[in-house]
Amino acid sequence: MSLDERAPTMVRAVSSPVPVHRRSPGPSKTLVVIAPLSLAIALGLWGLRRKNTMWGDESVTYQLAHRDLSHIWSTAQHIDLVHALYYAVMHEIFGLFGGGLLTLRLPSVLAMSAAASGVGLLALRLAGPRAGLLAGLVFPLLPQVQKYAQEGRSYAMVCALVTWATYALVAGVPHRARWRWAVYGSTMLLACLLHEFAVLVLVAHGVTLIVARAPRPVLRAWSVAAAGVVAGLLPLAIHSARQSEQVSWIGGPVRPNYFLVAAVVGMVCALVPLRVRGPVRLSALAVPILVLPGLLLLIASLVKPLFVDRYVVYSNIGFALLLGAGMDYFLRRQRSSRYAWIAAAVVLAALVQPSLSLRTPQSRSNDVTAIGAAVRKEGRPGDGLLYLAGQHRILTAANPEDTRLLTDMALAQDPVSSNTLAGVELPAQEIAARMLEFDRIVVVRAVGVHSLTNPQEEAKTSTLRRHFREYGTTHVNGARVSVYVRDHGMSPKAGPGSDSPGASGEVLR
Missing domain, CATH: 3.40.50 (Rossmann fold)
Incomplete structure (x- = not known):
């Protein structure tokens, strides 16, 4: 074949290039942070006053936080030592912004908002931008998160600290910098001092590192940090154990149904092939956080009843991560977004009634x-x-x-x-x-x-x-x-x- 005979074919090849399918860019990191934060704040402010009512545990916070720090400490020697740090923090907040009902609950709103952003960043790091955005938006929509985002108690703060400690853990695995593990340890210790049962997260984190086959230096760094947390918590745990009559009212597991349903749904989401980014798989992190703390409390309840749903509010971190990554997988499988919008509409419709009822005085055990x-x-x-x-x-x-x-x-x-x-x-x-x-x-x-x-x-x-x-x-x-x-x-x-x-x-x- 001559050169002249080949020329038309070459021209046609050049003039008709094969189209390149470029991957559409996902949500930006800024959006993954700002969108969940904004949604959490909006949901937290909605009906925050609950018709100007307060329930018993919030009343305790309100009364003790209005006392002097010396009186708070003296009272904690007799009762409620486990919450002494939280009362001291709220005392300072009341001193700065006044001791009204909004001031009582706003710290919890802001804490859950910070947790929502942290959940989004965790999912972004482990499964990509869209999974991060979805997980961050799902988190503040969860009924239990909405409930405790509007309570003047320590659980929202604990949830926020556990979220960011978990992020420090994930960030510390590939880099191994000592300061990252120092941040992890100090954040976890603060969470445990606000509520002792946050220490159960250490078990979940340890399982995550084992499942992820973390290198020995990482396991060694985590072990040192975890030991520091336990050592720092030990004096509080020993002294508060003398006040065990405070949990004598727990006759059996209190509201375990939400935890059990969330655990089952989360495990189903973990079965789908989720995206993997970095040395830690999302399911290896999320499943232990979702399941282990509540499961350990339920097992302990066979000897002494200790399970109360609010003690493990932070398990919603794992639930939201799995739901967000599962939704991301579903969207990748669908050629049309119509089904995704239908599913989103169904989920939002199902959340309307719980969201409304949580903002009424009857949603709490007393008024x-x-x-x-x-x-x-x-x-x-x-x-x-x-x-x-x-x-x-x-x-x-x-x-x-x-x-x-x-x-x-x-x-x-x-x-x-x-x-x-x-x-x-x-x-x-x-x-x-x-x-x-x-x-x-x-x-x-x-x-x-x-x-x-x-x-x-x-x-x-x-x-x-x-x-x-x-x-x-x-x-x-x-x-x-x-x-x-x-x-x-x-x-x-x-x-x-x-x-x-x-x-x-x-x-x-």
């Missing part, structure tokens, strides 16, 4: 604002005030105006001066004698709580049964507020088995 308002409404100036049991005095302590005109008959020393949560009560005989000085008594009793059997509580219930009758009861979220009036016609010797009016003690069971 101290409603309890205090009921006491103020039912009580008259000069009435007696009685708590069954005395430890539930905290249910009306957030607003002293609710009980200002009533006389707390059992109180010997107030909570602040006694460095306690609920004050110190009089001996049983004195309580009974003081009760007989009143014709009307307002009684506050928490529902769903086991009755105490100490002499003071027995004296309260016995005196009410013998000498008073129920006049009326107001039921509010988490408590009953009853008014008892003196029945001067009742025999002093009448007991619970008497036929006298009100002797059955129906309200007191």
